[in-house]
Amino acid sequence: MARYAIYYAPERASLLWRFGSSVLGADPESGQTVPQIVPDGFLPDDWQSFTASPRRYGFHATLKAPFELAPGKTEQDLFAAFRAFAGRQIAFSAPALEPVLYGDYVTLQEKTPDPRLQALAGLCVREFDAFRAPLSDKDRARRKPQGLSAREREHLENWGYPYVFEDFVFHMTLAGPLPENRGQDASTALSAAYDKAVKDEDFSVRSLSIFVEPGPGEPFKLALRAPFVAKAS
Known part of the structure; x- marks a missing residue:
């Protein structure tokens, strides 16, 4: 059965999109x-x-x-609600990103956390939860609840994912998991590559995307980009 995810993906023409896709070696769009x-x-x-x-x-x-x-929900329902949601959002520029070692992964994170990204993520979690099927036992086990905090376990049960709201960290994964002795090397090397490829490009949030996993273990595909069209009053 297909799975759907709501992601931030950089604009296709941006240096950031080209960099991230090149580091991973694949273009999901x-x-x-x-x-x-x-x-x-x-x-x-x-x-x-x-x-x-x-x-x-x-x-x-x-x-x-x-x-x-969820039972009774269709892809068409989700896409229509998603377009409407994006249409109510206002585009904004966020703080610059930098590659950092995050556990045994290298991820791009904000140099200074932006509350607008935190709020947008929280809105997405709540707005689209009606489309989410209840967690299966397999899904629950995959999240390794024994290693989560009490609040994260509560989030997992209520929202299907432990790292939401106050536990959300905006990050874009570039590599991992990495061997313990290579993590810092990867972070340093990717920082140099990022500075060279992306330079001073503005980090803007102008749209959201739905990615689809057609079947278990298959690559996710960017199926829909929805632009932010509302204007600041």
Whole structure:
């Protein structure tokens, strides 16, 4: 059964989109592989392996984690509600990003957290929860609830994902999981590559996307971009 996720994905023409897709070696919008950036100090085969997990999900930041559709809900229903939701949002520029080591992953995170991103993520979690099927036992086990805090377990039960609201961290995964002795090397090398490729491009949030996993284990595909069209009053 297909799963759907609400993600932030950079605009297709942006340097950020090109950079992220090139680091992962795949473009989730076209569904095609792209020439992969291999950071200094890494072998191509090793880097291909270190990016296998984030490559399957596509370059993105999670706002509403993957979910199966609730009984009685259709893809058309979700897409229509999503377009309407995006149409009510106002585009904004957010603080610059930087590659950081986040556990055993390297991710792009804001240099200074922006409350507008936090609020947008919370809106997505709430607004689209009616479309989410209840967690299966398999889904629940995959989140390893024994390692979560009490609040994260509560979020998992109520919203299908532990890292929401006050536990949300905006991040775009570039690589991982990485061996313990390579994490800092990857972070340093990706920081240099990011500075070279993205430079001083404005980090803007002008749209959201729905990514679809057609079947278990298949690559996620960017199925719909919906622009923000509301204007500040």
